[in-house]
Structures are given as C-alpha cells and as structure tokens.
Amino acid sequence: MFDNLTELLQNSFKVLQGKNKLSESNVKEAIRKVRRALLEADVALEVIKVFLDKVQIKALGLKVGQGLTPSQTFIKLVETELTKIIGGKVESLDLKTQPPAIIMVAGLQGAGKTTSVAKIAFYLKQRENKKVLVVSADVYRPAAIEQLEVLSKQIEVDFFPSTINDKPSDIVANAKRYAQKQFFDVLLVDTAGRLHIDEQMMNEIKILQKKVDPIETLFVIDSMTGQDAVHTAKVFSNALPLTGVILTKTDGDARGGAALSVRHIIGKPIKFLGVGEKIDALELFHPERVVSRLLGMGDVLSLVEEISRKVNHKKVQKSFQKMTKGQFDLSDMRYQLLQTEKMGGIEAMMNKLPGLGKIPQNVKNQIVNGAEIKKMVAIINSMTPKERSYISLIKGSRKARIANGSGTNIQAVNKLIKQFEKMQKQMKKVSGGKMQKMMAKMVDSDGMPDFSKIKKSNISSNKFPF
Structure with missing residues (x-):
C-alpha cells in the first residue's frame, strides 16, 4: 500500500x-x-x-x-x-439511532461499491455482532442485484430481494419496512453507479436519500484513480450529505494521492480501507497507523489485532506450548504457513513491521511468497502423520511418493526438509531458558499469548528506521 x-x-x-x-x-x-x-x-x-x-x-x-x-x-x-x-482520529460508523441504522453506499461504477457493501455487512456481523440486511437498488447494471445476493449468501447475512423492473425508491422503502418488522440492527443499501456524473443519477440518489433518511451515507472511491476520484467525491458531497468515504483497492495503490487528499478536499472522514479482494479485507481507517506505515515505521498494532482476530486460539496454544518445549514438528510448520497465508502472506506482514517495509523489492522477492507457501503446504499434506512427527523417516522412496502426491519434485521436498530442520534447530537452541522466559512475559493465565500486553508505548515512536 x-x-x-x-x-x-x-x-x-x-x-x-x-x-x-x-x-x-x-x-x-x-x-x-x-x-x-x-x-x-x-x-x-x-x-x-x-x-x-x-x-x-x-x-x-x-x-x-x-x-x-x-x-x-x-x-x-x-x-x-x-x-x-488525513483525519487525525478514527471515525467509525455511527449506529446510534433507532434500529435499523440505515447505511447508504454511493459511488461511480467500477469503484467496488457492491463488494464494499458486502464487506461492511461482514464487518458488522463479525466484529459488531449486528443483525444485518442488505438490499440492492441498482436496477441498471447487469447482474448487480445477483452479485449482492451471491455475496450475502457467502457471508451469511440476509438479502432483501429486488428486480430490475422495480423502482429504486420502492425497493429501499420496502426494505426499510421489512428491516423494521424483522428487528434488524442495520440495513445496508447499495445504490446504482454510473460511469460518470450525470443529472439523472444525482436526482435519483437524492430521492433515495430522502426516502430512507440514512444515518450514514458513504461514498466509495477507487484509490487508484487518484485526484479524479477525489474531485468526483466533492461533486457528490455538494449534492448529498455524505458522512464518510470508503477507499477501495488500496492494496494495489502505490501512490496514495487519494488517501492523503480526500479528507481535506471534501471535509469528510475516511471510514474504511479496502485492502484486498477477500470479503474480510476491510480495515477501519486509523489515520495514525496509516501514516506510520506510509513513513516506513510499520503498523504493529493493526498486525496484532489482525492476528488476534484471525488465529485459532486453541491451535495457537497447542503450538505455542510445543515451541517452548522444543517439540516443533511439520504439522506445526504447516499450521504456521496456513496462518501466514491467511494474514495476506509474509510480505503483507513485513510491511506492518517497523523497518521491514522499506526492504528493496528484489530482496522481498527472495522471501517465501504465496505460491511457495501453497507448494510447501501441499508437500506436508502429502506426508503421513508419522512422517510429519518424525522427519528422519523421510528417505528416498518416501520422498518420491511425497513429491508425486504434492505435484512437485524431490528437490522441492529436500528444500522443505532443510528449511524445517533449520527452524527446528533454532527452536531447540532457545527452548530451555531464553524462550520460556521470553514467552512467560507474553502469556495470560491460560498459557495463551496475550496480545494486549503489546502497547503502543512499547513501540517507541522515536526509533525510526532511517
């Protein structure tokens, strides 16, 4: 980013x-x-x-x-x-109203509006424990309604049906009544996008705004279009009482012009960043953390929160205890590889660690990437449980079987074994005193890593990597 x-x-x-x-x-x-x-x-x-x-x-x-x-x-x-x-402080969604809290999402076609609606729905369901209903009032773009319906099934939130023959104003009015009767906490409204600003579009969205009186009206900006998107947002802001912005495709935006410009230009806060294609790739916008990442100082707090949210804590506990005892095996390595992939890969994690984000790209390319992780996992999957626990068993014929089963070759199997043995050797070196003392400072009463003990004060802001 x-x-x-x-x-x-x-x-x-x-x-x-x-x-x-x-x-x-x-x-x-x-x-x-x-x-x-x-x-x-x-x-x-x-x-x-x-x-x-x-x-x-x-x-x-x-x-x-x-x-x-x-x-x-x-x-x-x-x-x-x-x-x-870029904002100074975090400004999350305002849901303090008589349910359902209505959130209307607007923007140009292609900015990622419909996907953002689904991502917000998933965010509210998973992190805020809200009962969410989504509805599409986009009767113009082919398959827009079907797209939101498919996404709603994927994230298991309720979808209010509509068709291209319905009037957008009737769709949102009916959805609002349904949400009230069924006691939904939040109603998310996906509005029609256009390829450019036009009078018909603005008039329609004004009607929808008055019809449902949303507590939040969010404008979706494709960050990769830079200043053009920001100025489009200004036109919308002049016509609608926008409450915030969602910046999409920031994972592919190497420049950052939209992120640094939009708050000052339209006077509305950035509320979310779209950071990938996956349905959970939505981050609450923390101005301080984004600037820290931008200046190459990492974003440890976001990384810690992401780890806390995405890892399986029971499996972590088991792996954690084995590491401290020097009993690390290939099953543990496989689990760590899968968790790394779940976190967006090693490079994504490196970019959130102080100093590592500025490593040259040619050096990053030598680090294990997503394709390499998949290959390593496939190799371990082709092993028997006993082979994962006792790597010394993996000799000639077994290596050939594992290579065939994983669709790789014996050289790839040998490479994985060498990497594992190196990791295992390091684990055993520190397993006795040093690691246990270090880990003891970072665990809770259940023997789990306690991420709350990593405080911002521990990430000294005066230790820059320059």
Missing part, C-alpha cells in the same frame, strides 16, 4: 542524515523533496500547500528532542502533520 510514496518520502528525509541541527537551509531542502514526493503521488496541490506550509513554519526553530537526531525530529513533525491532514 502506497509503496512508491513511502520510498519517495524516505529518500526525502535522507538530506537531513548526518546533520547536527535543523537549519533553515536543510529544512527547506527536505521540504522541497517532500513536495516532489507528494506531487509524484498525485496528492492534490491545495493539500500539499496546506501541509507543507504548516511543516515549514513548525520546523524552523524546532528543537531536536532528547535522544533524537535532526532527521528523526523532522520525520516526527511530518508524521504529526500528515496525520492531521
């Missing part, structure tokens, strides 16, 4: 490396490079001006903090001001 901008900003800060103090000349040079980085990222000109004017005013005469270098002090200032520009 925003990889190009991260690299450009990191290069901008290098002009301050080795400097003993922040002077007017070196601050101006750093700001000039930051401006160029933001322009290349397609950030709106007015946003760049407001942001850099504040940075320059505050940087001149800024005292270098104790234990910090001038470069780190400047980066801390950039972090603070960027956070303010």
Whole structure:
C-alpha cells in the first residue's frame, strides 16, 4: 500500500542524515523533496500547500528532542502533520439511532461499491455482532442485484430481494419496512453507479436519500484513480450529505494521492480501507497507523489485532506450548504457513513491521511468497502423520511418493526438509531458558499469548528506521 510514496518520502528525509541541527537551509531542502514526493503521488496541490506550509513554519526553530537526531525530529513533525491532514482520529460508523441504522453506499461504477457493501455487512456481523440486511437498488447494471445476493449468501447475512423492473425508491422503502418488522440492527443499501456524473443519477440518489433518511451515507472511491476520484467525491458531497468515504483497492495503490487528499478536499472522514479482494479485507481507517506505515515505521498494532482476530486460539496454544518445549514438528510448520497465508502472506506482514517495509523489492522477492507457501503446504499434506512427527523417516522412496502426491519434485521436498530442520534447530537452541522466559512475559493465565500486553508505548515512536 502506497509503496512508491513511502520510498519517495524516505529518500526525502535522507538530506537531513548526518546533520547536527535543523537549519533553515536543510529544512527547506527536505521540504522541497517532500513536495516532489507528494506531487509524484498525485496528492492534490491545495493539500500539499496546506501541509507543507504548516511543516515549514513548525520546523524552523524546532528543537531536536532528547535522544533524537535532526532527521528523526523532522520525520516526527511530518508524521504529526500528515496525520492531521488525513483525519487525525478514527471515525467509525455511527449506529446510534433507532434500529435499523440505515447505511447508504454511493459511488461511480467500477469503484467496488457492491463488494464494499458486502464487506461492511461482514464487518458488522463479525466484529459488531449486528443483525444485518442488505438490499440492492441498482436496477441498471447487469447482474448487480445477483452479485449482492451471491455475496450475502457467502457471508451469511440476509438479502432483501429486488428486480430490475422495480423502482429504486420502492425497493429501499420496502426494505426499510421489512428491516423494521424483522428487528434488524442495520440495513445496508447499495445504490446504482454510473460511469460518470450525470443529472439523472444525482436526482435519483437524492430521492433515495430522502426516502430512507440514512444515518450514514458513504461514498466509495477507487484509490487508484487518484485526484479524479477525489474531485468526483466533492461533486457528490455538494449534492448529498455524505458522512464518510470508503477507499477501495488500496492494496494495489502505490501512490496514495487519494488517501492523503480526500479528507481535506471534501471535509469528510475516511471510514474504511479496502485492502484486498477477500470479503474480510476491510480495515477501519486509523489515520495514525496509516501514516506510520506510509513513513516506513510499520503498523504493529493493526498486525496484532489482525492476528488476534484471525488465529485459532486453541491451535495457537497447542503450538505455542510445543515451541517452548522444543517439540516443533511439520504439522506445526504447516499450521504456521496456513496462518501466514491467511494474514495476506509474509510480505503483507513485513510491511506492518517497523523497518521491514522499506526492504528493496528484489530482496522481498527472495522471501517465501504465496505460491511457495501453497507448494510447501501441499508437500506436508502429502506426508503421513508419522512422517510429519518424525522427519528422519523421510528417505528416498518416501520422498518420491511425497513429491508425486504434492505435484512437485524431490528437490522441492529436500528444500522443505532443510528449511524445517533449520527452524527446528533454532527452536531447540532457545527452548530451555531464553524462550520460556521470553514467552512467560507474553502469556495470560491460560498459557495463551496475550496480545494486549503489546502497547503502543512499547513501540517507541522515536526509533525510526532511517
């Protein structure tokens, strides 16, 4: 996410490396490079001006903090001001109303609107424990209604039926009455998108807005379209009482212009980020964490929350206890590989760890990727339970059988065995004293890793990877 901008900003800060103090000349040079980085990222000109004017005013005469270098002090200032520009604080959905809380989703065709409706429904069901109803008022795009129906079945939330012969205003009115009678907590309304702004579209969506009086009206922006999408959002904002924005396709957006511009341009908060194609690939927008990731300082808190939410805690406990006793086997390795894949792969996790996000791409390419993980899992799946526990059993004929069963070759099987033996050796080295002492500080009363013990204060903001 925003990889190009991260690299450009990191290069901008290098002009301050080795400097003993922040002077007017070196601050101006750093700001000039930051401006160029933001322009290349397609950030709106007015946003760049407001942001850099504040940075320059505050940087001149800024005292270098104790234990910090001038470069780190400047980066801390950039972090603070960027956070303010993109929102400052987390603004989640407002559901404080007489149920059902109605959320209407608008946007241009192709921005990921219908998928975002399903993702929000899944988010509310899984994390907020809400009873959710979804409805499509898009009677124009072929198969739009069917798409939402299929997605609703996939995530197991209720779908209110509609057809292309119905009037959008009648669809939403009927859905609202049904949601009230059946005591739904939330009604999510998917509206029609267009390929461009037109009067008919705006008039229709205004009618829908008045018909259902939603507590939230969210505009979906394809982040990869940059400033164009932001200015489209401004047109919508002038016509509708928008309450927030969903930025989609951020996992493929290397620039980040829309993310840094939209809050200032339309005055509405970003509420969610779409970070992938999977139905659970939706993140609540944390301005501070996004800026931290953007500056190459990682996002440990989001990673910890994701791990806590996605892992099977019983299996983790069992694996955790075996690791501390030096009893790590191939079944444990398989479980860890599957969990890594579930978290978006090693590279996605690395990008959330301080300092690792700025590793060159050619180095990242040498790290185990998604295809490699699938191959390794297939190899372990082709082993018997006894072979997974006792790797010494895997000799010539067994290796050939495992290679055939996994659709790989003996070289791939040998490679996996070597990787496992290396991991096992490291586990045994620290299994006695060091690991148990370290793990003991991070477990709860049930012997499980306690992620709440990782606090933001432990991730020192003055230890930058520059």
